[in-house]
Amino acid sequence: MSAPPANEAPEARPDGSDLCTACGLCCTGLLFDVAPLEEHELPRAEKLRLPLACNRYHDAFSLPCPCHLDRKCTVYEARFSVCSSYECGLLRRCKAGEVPLGEALSRVERVLRLTDDVRARVPPLVPPRPLWDEAREHIRRRDAEDPSPAWQGERGALVAALGELRIACREGLDP
Template sequence: MPPSPTGSLCTQCGLCCDGTLFGRVELLLADDADGLKAQGFRIVAGSKPRFAQPCPALSQDCTCRIYAQRPQQCRAFDCALLLRVQSGETGVEAAERLIRRTRKQSARVRQLLEALGDRSTALPLSQRFSRLRRRLETEAEGDRKGSEERWELFAELTLAVHELQRQLRQEFYP
C-alpha cells in the first residue's frame, strides 16, 4: 500500500497537538490515564480528566511519541483540511502550502509573545495571549507612560492572533 498523503501532511503540521488549534486533550474511559501519567503526562483529574497542550508527546519532527497508545480524542480527530484532501477537494501540494502558511503565522504569534516577555511555552497559545493581555492591562493601570512601545507590539500581536484564528477557522477546524 503506498504511504498515505494525509499521514505525511500531519508530520509537516502538528497544529492540533502543539497548542495552536486546541488547549487540551480530554480523556475518555477507554484511555489509559495511569499509563499516560507513568509517561510523564500531567493529568488534571475531574469529571473530564484531561491534559494540556502543547502535548508532551509531540516530537520535533511532528510525530506522536505514543502513537499506539494515543487517546481516543486524538484517534478520532481529522481536521477539515485533512478531510478535504481525503475527499480530493484539495490537492496535497495546496494543503502543504496552507500548513506552511499557518505554521508560519503560529510561529509569528509565539515570537511576539516572547518579545512581550511571555515565556510560558507549556501553555496553549490562546491562554498565553489572554494571560499576557491581563498582565499588560494590570501593569498599565500603574504606568500609563513609557508603555507605548509595548502596546504597539501588543497591537501587532493582537492582529497576528486574529489572522491565525481566521486561518484556523477557514482551513482547519471541522
C-alpha cells in the first residue's frame, strides 16, 4: 500500500513504484475498510495510534490510514507487512507488462479525479471514515433534513458520481 516519500528510494516494488507513488489509493479506505495486521505488529500499530479494528478472529486497523498524508506513507520504513505485500490487479498487470505504465497512470488519475469530485460534494467527518461511508451518512442526514428540489438535484449528481467512481475503482484498479 501507498508509496514512499518522494525523496526515498522505493525498494519494495522497483517495477511498480512509479504507479504507487502517483496513487496511494489502497491506504485511503476507497478500496478496503480495514487492513490486516500480524499479531506482532499490534504494539507498533498502537504506538502509531492507528484506529484498531481487532476482533476474535483477526487483528486489523481501519482505513483511511492516518499515516497516509499527501498521498504518501509517512511511516514507509516501518509500514506493515500487508502494506508492503499488497498489490492491486492493475499494479500486478503493470509489473507483468500487460498494461503499459502510461495507461495504468491514466486509470489512477481518473480514479483520483472522480474521488476528488465526490469529496467536493461530501463534507469530511472527524474522525475520517471511508469515503463511501461518509457519502452514505451525508445522504442520510440531508434526506432527513432537506426535502428541497435543490437537494434532490445534488443528491442525484452525488449518486451518479459515486456510481462512476465505483466502476472506475473496480474496473480500473481491480483491487
